[in-house]
Amino acid sequence: MWSKITEVSLRNRLLVIIGLIATVIIGFRMFQTAPIDVYPDINPPRITVLTEAHGWSPEEMETLVTLPIESAMNGAPDVTRVRSSSAIGLSLVFVEFEWGTDIFLARQMVSERLLLVGSNLPEGVDTPIILPTSSLLGEILEYALIDESGEELDPMELRDIADWVIKYRLQSQGGIANVINIGGYVKRFQVFVNPERLVSYNISLEDVAHALEKSNDNAAGGFLIKDTHELMIRGLGRISSVSDIENVVIDVREHNIPILVKDVATVKIGSIPEIRRGAGSRNGEETVLGKVVKQPGINTLTLSDRVVSELETLEESLHEGVKVEVEYAQANLIRRAVDTVKEALRDGAILVVIILIIFLFNIRTALITLTAIPLSLIIAIIVLLWQGGTLNIMTLAGLAIAVGMVVDDAIVYVENIFRRLQEYFHLRELGNQTDETPTQVVNRASDEMRVSIVFATLIIILVFLPLFSLSGIEGRMFRPLGWAVVISMAASLLVALTVVPVLSDLLLGRVRDIPLQEPSLTEDRGRSKWFHRLFTPFRNLLVRWRLFVVALAPKSDVESALTLQPVVMWIKRAYRPILSSVIRLRWFVVTIAFILVVITISAIPRLGREFLPVMDEATFTISVFSPPGTSLGESTRIGREMERRLLEIQEVTSVSSRTGRAGADEHAHDVNTHEIVVNFIPPDEREKTREDLLAEVREMLSTENFPGAQVSVGQPIQHRLD
The missing domain is CATH 3.30.2090.10 (Multidrug efflux transporter AcrB TolC docking domain; DN and DC subdomains)
Incomplete structure (x- = not known):
């Protein structure tokens, strides 16, 4: 079967070239419109039910509201877990379903069960509502309203702008699950x-x-x-x-x-300050903060660009001097992470190019081999996007891992084809005529390596198959990496079986690579003078270099020197004495290898363990917990004092904080909690590392400076995953 694929490809060279060009065009177009995100979709189908009863204690909410709703949700089809959180006047119930459950079907089942329990809730309890469907990493953007008019607009007026102008304009963009505002005062x-x-x-x-x-x-x-x-x-x-x-x-x-x-x-x-349950501030001053939550499956970069563009347009129609400043944008991290992986892909491809040119010592063979890299990756991207995936850190990392492997099949094929063609042309120069054509030589050379290539590729694919057995969030996170590698390797095998032989036949099978004698006058008689002046010096240089290599080879290696590349020949000559020494000392070599294996296995338990490597997001999320019973006013004072301290760090660009909770927010924070967002200069523009900044922030917010406050420092995405 495998040999037939190559034979059919060689008989239909034009069709293979057309398919190659079409694949590149389709892949390029799909790549331009592909959804890009920071991580794969790791959101289990989860429905959040929010119920409010103003003034009720957490115990009353738990007993009279949360427990009945939880009981109604237990036993629903495909429900895997029901969690809840109760606070002052607030009940949150989280209903999680099996992976793969349709989210709209899940919402319908929860809605039907709420109808049964809603009529039995005590008087004074608001009707339970199902919050909009959002993703685990759905908080893609945060903004702050800044008054630069000099008129010192009342916080109530700023909140009015956020609730009745900005919120509705942003929700009209599509793809947004919710816009949550906090801070200021709600007009009543x-x-x-x-x-x-x-x-x-x-x-x-x-x-x-x-x-x-x-x-x-x-x-x-x-x-x-x-x-x-x-x-x-x-x-x-x-x-x-x-x-x-x-x-x-x-x-x-x-x-x-x-x-x-x-x-x-x-x-x-x-508005009465005593009845609000949340406040917002920026750089130590009272303001209104907004948070944009996206729907699952929406392109984060595209949506973020639309939101930022809409905010810029809104500024023109707002009160003079009122600005909307973006405090946090997940898109910035995605672009930095994707650019880093793209640089790794680029650097890896460049190194592969250099190595190929050095070892193959032929531009045409290097070009043929290099087609395997972009073509295999393009095919992988097409398949991944066709499956409904996204371009994220895990898929791009899988492609980066595959860069060095996808070229292996093509290298082995091209090297053997090139060597057989060199032998073929060398025999013809010596006068040994053969009935074979260059196309048949290409097919024969492909047959010689086909079994080895197929088995080598299948073994690499088998190595990554255990990733597909992972379940839960681990499986959702790492399966895209496995798919990227497996599809890339399968694509590289397909390219090696079809495209490489065709290109080898077209580029290598028509002319002798490098002649072994000076060009005669009769060879150049039909050429123009300008072509003769341009071509002859370059050709003579290659001939002299090849003759120099042959002259260096010992008499027993002359035939190898005529068909092998210089670097390969020299490596073989250097490897022979090493191989002889290793064979003589084989038991010593085996013992050393065994000791190294034992040392490696014993070192595994001592290695650190981490679910994902920590990235430098250029943003810190600081969770601060004041002693229970702390009022909103005192919590706000503590938070603003922390903001002013953090602004003393040279690398900090802005600080904003949320105290308590906002309306219709699924985070049940009490008024003694803060969430501070600290933005830093991008990593490539500062000297301090993330660890240095982390140590400085922790020292600045220690219990010595803020007695009674418990501080936890993390990063936005890391915080959501933890």
């Missing part, structure tokens, strides 16, 4: 009731609340048909201003005298 109508006036009017607080609740609604009144016209009747009662609330009727007394809200209370627009 506030009714401050005077207890003394309530007593004087003999009205209870419940009467005021009931009147406000029933007065904030519109009513439908049907239609009024008048002649040929139809008019809609509406009762407008929706509150839209302070005066509307002030004129709400609480009760009607004697002589039809109404008691209005303004008679017993003061109405304002504002």
